[in-house]
Amino acid sequence: MSRFVSVARGVAWRSIHNTLVNPAILVPSIVFPLFFLIAFAGGLSRISDVPNFHYPPGYTAFQFVFVFLQSAAFGGVFTGFAVARDFDSGFARRLLLSAPRRSGIIAGYALGALGRWALTGTVVTIAALIAGMNVDGDGIQLVGLLGLGIAVNLAAALWAVGLAMFLRTEQAGAVIQMPVFVLLFLAPVYVPLSLLTGWIHDVAKLNPVTPVLEAGRGLLAGSPVKVTIAFVGLVAAFLVLSAFARRGLASAERAG
């Protein structure tokens, strides 16, 4: 167990360290969520005037939850890019060789993703508060929202790390990113699910991201909805994607 922890700690430290000292990684991971927040919450704020749009904390808070969870998901996805880069550069082989307990590598990358997102999530939250976001939820509800973000981040990281280990090339970037991108944007991003119509409503209703997003918005508004289903879904995703990442690692081990 201690070997697992030391491997995870080492890999996580490198992942966070490289993010912090490399502007090429750090700046986009902060700028993109901020851009989305400004563009969606600012530029589309009149959407809240649509009849039957009911979200008491306001449109900035409504969009903040999406951007917050999106940055969590992409924090995980970007970690997959880093894994793919490590395979291309040969550094992954060093990790495989140096790690007595190799499953610690997956845990380390996932913790690294969490560390990176901690920074992005904090910046996005501060920006939203400066922009005048109302927060109606209590402390426990806000911890719940944070928990959703952490779970989304870890699930996305496990997906991205697993796939990167299967494909082992930087060219896998699009394949890693696309499903997460599609799932996120086929959720009720700009308006509540009830205001969507046609095929987009049907797809959003089936989209597993929808209850997570609705739970997050409910927690921020102080009127929780679908929290249990969101967490159960995320725990299930975590378990399935853990197994997927472990298989990715096994594939990398077989390939040598």
Place this chain on the structure above:
Amino acid sequence: MTREPAIEVEKLVREFRKGPRAVDGIDLAVAPGEIYGFLGPNGAGKSTTVLMLTTLLPPTSGHATVGGFDIIRQGAQVRATIGAALQEAALDAILTGREHLMLQATLQGLRSPERRERTRALLERVGLTEAADRRVGGYSGGMKRRLDLALALVHSPRILFLDEPTTGLDPQSRSALWEEVARLARDEGMTVFLTTQYLEEADVLADRIGIIDHGHIVAEGTPAQLKANIGGPSVEVTPAEPDDGGRLTELLSQFGEMRHNGNGSVTVQLPGGEAELADIIRILDRADLRVETLQLQQPSLDDVFLAQTGRKLEGSADGAENEGDAPAPEGRRGRRRRGR
């Protein structure tokens, strides 16, 4: 009591899809504290063998233990026992040398004070103290190799794998690395499994050598044994006066097989070994035949490779050329040469 081999390999095979058998049923055993040189041309199967023994590549079939642990079933224990510097020194350009060592120490589970102390000591040992806090992206090839070796030693492994460690190094860096490898085996009792395509490297460093070609081990033994198996030494004698060539041939005819080199120069085999050199000198002295040069020639590992495979070892000429300037490590060379 016989000691358990540090590395034991039985019928190890690695097949690649749509490719040949890179390693085709090799057997070998390396004793604790031994430097084992794995010599062969590019594509012979050296690196594939190392990848399997370091648990980076599963074998197709066969069995191997490293440090007493099975490479398939006990990979974690094998990795905790070994250090390895592979052909490509895969380093993170963003990290400094010190950060690399600290990371490696963390991965190996060293505690914080030990991590710092080990990092400091290894940086000093490989001569990177001054460059320790510079990013590795700015290191030269030799510095990267030295850091790679230090990384392999962080957790004081019992067994060290070095896959072509001096490829691309200048003679000075090569010599320094030879010294360090020899010191590790001599002073710390470390077992070293060294792959190389450089004849002199194997000859100077290794206690025993395995020659691999097309995935098969074609010869194995100490350098002296391997050379002895293909014949004894020879001596080349050049008379001061080319006209004395006939007399020289007559005087040396009682020794082994003879070859004429022109200008009266003669090369004669010494079936009785180097001891016959004294007899030759006495005979020439008695006959009052003045000699311009007299040169003892030992069979080389290239001759061994040629005898076993019918081919010269690829790149050996380049290797020999480059290695010519790199002095051999004192301790190791001295110790082994006395044994020959």
